[in-house]
Amino acid sequence: MLQNIDRIFEEAKQFKARTKEEIEQFRILYLGKKGILADLFRNFKELPVEQKKETGQKINQLKQFITEKIEALQTGLADDSDHRNSTDFTLPGPPVQTGARHPISIVRSEIISIFNRLGYTISEGPEIEDDWHVFSSLNFPPEHPARDMQDTFFIEKDPDILLRTHTSSVQVRVMEKEPLPIRTISPGRVFRNEAVSARAHCIFHQVEGLYIDENVSFADLKQTLLYFAQEMFGKEVEIRLRPSYFPFTEPSAEMDISCQICGGKGCNVCKYTGWLEILGCGMVDPNVLEFNHIDSYKYTGFAFGMGVERVAMLKYQVKDLRLYFENDIRFLEQFASAW
Ligand code: PHE
Numbered sequence: 001m002l003q004n005i006d007r008i009f010e011e012a013k014q015f016k017a018r019t020k021e022e023i024e025q026f027r028i029l030y031l032g033k034k035g036i037l038a039d040l041f042r043n044f045k046e047l048p049v050e051q052k053k054e055t056g057q058k059i060n061q062l063k064q065f066i067t068e069k070i071e072a073l074q075t076g077l078a079d080d081s082d083h084r085n086s087t088d089f090t091l092p093g094p095p096v097q098t099g100a101r102h103p104i105s106i107v108r109s110e111i112i113s114i115f116n117r118l119g120y121t122i123s124e125g126p127e128i129e130d131d132w133h134v135f136s137s138l139n140f141p142p143e144h145p146a147r148d149m150q151d152t153f154f155i156e157k158d159p160d161i162l163l164r165t166h167t168s169s170v171q172v173r174v175m176e177k178e179p180l181p182i183r184t185i186s187p188g189r190v191f192r193n194e195a196v197s198a199r200a201h202c203i204f205h206q207v208e209g210l211y212i213d214e215n216v217s218f219a220d221l222k223q224t225l226l227y228f229a230q231e232m233f234g235k236e237v238e239i240r241l242r243p244s245y246f247p248f249t250e251p252s253a254e255m256d257i258s259c260q261i262c263g264g265k266g267c268n269v270c271k272y273t274g275w276l277e278i279l280g281c282g283m284v285d286p287n288v289l290e291f292n293h294i295d296s297y298k299y300t301g302f303a304f305g306m307g308v309e310r311v312a313m314l315k316y317q318v319k320d321l322r323l324y325f326e327n328d329i330r331f332l333e334q335f336a337s338a339w
């Protein structure tokens with residue numbers, strides 16, 4: 001048995017490990033429940049008493065040697081991996097993930113900057129509004145069906161407190177306190193009680209514009225909107241004004257731009273009409289001016305309003321409005337190179 005132990009000793013000394021797994025196998029082989037040492041201890045019990053002392057010492061030495069060897073192997077490996085983890089300055093750096101602005105923010109600032117170049121100021125106002133600023137002062141008579149054109153979220157009744165359905169309310173606030181002439185745009189979030197679909201959302205963003213001065217004409221409105229369309233979509237774009245109805249403008253119109261995808265020839269995006277609707281506009285109704293204490297015999301004005309999501313859909317050819325609200329990183333990343 002003593003010779004046997006010597007042989008095991010020799011074998012254990014020769015052992016070399018390169019991985020954690022190999023060390024573990026080594027440990028199980030020697031120290032495991034059914035391992036070599038367990039075997040030796042079992043045989044040891046059967047030895048005659050006079051051999052026990054010497055053999056016992058040898059087995060214990062072997063056990064100690066193996067335990068220490070395992071520890072040494074483990075720390076050796078750890079040292080090694082430390083070395084591997086230390087910084088290697090010759091490696092290329094990991095790619096830096098840059099963020100992207102949200103497409104709605106991009107388009108919003110583009111619209112704002114176009115109108116800034118025409119001398120428009122920016123005005124902002126509350127999202128929670130009263131009936132006067134959203135409807136009554138804009139020539140929506142009480143109980144008039146035009147109020148249903150914009151399904152409203154009411155917060156309180158009598159007096160009505162509601163979420164603004166358009167940022168025209170901000171322009172009323174400007175008319176109340178700013179001196180004439182007024183040339184302002186009001187970007188902001190608006191709310192409408194509509195089912196969410198690919199074409200509509202209950203929250204969206206608008207930029208509405210108002211220009212009031214002496215001798216402002218429909219021709220000024222048309223030229224302003226043509227300038228806007230060309231700056232936004234390129235010089236080749238054409239515009240078309242269709243008669244429409246809004247309580248606060250007279251005459252009122254809706255503006256279309258020539259379809260950028262088919263160049264006006266007709267495709268499935270423009271539903272084979274060659275045109276895409278983009279905004280509402282018109283000459284400010286004299287009633288609205290008078291409600292806001294502006295002399296409608298001296299002053300005239302025009303107003304327009306557009307949905308930022310709508311402009312962004314046309315600009316980026318996104319067919320489903322909901323994508324702008326879901327904040328799926330795979331969608332947003334595609335705008336990283338836009339300004
Ligand atoms: N306020 C209208 C809307 O939200 C848009 C508009 C603004 C139309 C100004 C005409 C003039 O639908």
